[in-house]
Amino acid sequence: MSITLPAMRICAGLVLGSVLLAGCNAPKPLYQWESYQPQVYGYLKGDSKEEQVIALERDLEKIKAKNGAVPPGYHAQLGLLYSSLGKDDQMIQQFRTEKALFPESAAYMDFLLSNATKGGKQ
Numbered sequence: 001m002s003i004t005l006p007a008m009r010i011c012a013g014l015v016l017g018s019v020l021l022a023g024c025n026a027p028k029p030l031y032q033w034e035s036y037q038p039q040v041y042g043y044l045k046g047d048s049k050e051e052q053v054i055a056l057e058r059d060l061e062k063i064k065a066k067n068g069a070v071p072p073g074y075h076a077q078l079g080l081l082y083s084s085l086g087k088d089d090q091m092i093q094q095f096r097t098e099k100a101l102f103p104e105s106a107a108y109m110d111f112l113l114s115n116a117t118k119g120g121k122q
Helices: 005-022 036-045 049-065 074-084 088-101 103-121
Strands: none
Touching (some): 049 074, 074 088, 088 103
16 A cells, blocks of 8 residues: 555645644743733722722732732732722732742832831831
């Protein structure tokens, strides 16, 4: 039983097509964004801070349940919201978490933490 040239071309085409289609899978996102970006936009528009905190906390639980990673700035944003609501202990915890997860944010988180402690002493 011999394979003809046209049959070989068809088989080669099928194999090549399969390889190309297998490479078309979308990569898994590095971070789980949930509603983070709309919440930041809402913060800039002046939307209710309490509602933003509720949404971010809810999304944080979803991300943890999926064993996902929060995006840079997530905990910092939550900390800023806690600060505006007078929840200083939670604010400090969020800033420290942001600093631990994203060491490149250390200078900014230290700045925010130092301002928070100065504000509390006055």
